[in-house]
Amino acid sequence: MEMTLTINGQTQTVDVAEDTPLLWVLRDTLGLTGTKYGCGMAQCGACTVLIDGRSVRACTTRAKSAQGKAITTIEGNNSAVGRAVIARWNALNVHQCGYCQSGQIMAATALLSRNPNPNDADIDKAMSGCICRCGTYVRVRKAIKHTADDLKAKG
Secondary structure: OEEEEEEOOEEEEEEOOOOOEHHHHHHHHOOOOOOOOOOOOOOOOOOEEEEOOEEEEOOOOEHHHHOOOEEEOHHHOOOHHHHHHHHHHHHOOOOOOOOOHHHHHHHHHHHHHHOOOOOHHHHHHHHOOOOOOOOOHHHHHHHHHHHHHHHHHHO
């Protein structure tokens, strides 16, 4: 089935089965490999992307359901919030092995885009679906808080 998707601000036409997970369209069809495959069951968060600004798991989201919506992957996470999150992630050296980090960054971007001043409970709730086997959760929380401060300072 041919479908048109808007990914990172670019219109892409793909010919895939209508039940193909968005993750496989991104990785295998379009070569956007920054979004990772983790569990395939929407439990680990490694495949997190934004659809219309909301974090979703690309492994269980059918590409067909994303038609007509704005899909943002780590490669296109260029909003002011996205750039700030990535900068702070790097400054604080949040990543360890790095495998989960694209999903973590996308979830943090979604959180800070809708809630510019999250408390610990907000952060825990937003990030609860992103598992880090290296245990960088303390650094993730710190990076989110510092990013919120950075964005407030920029006004």
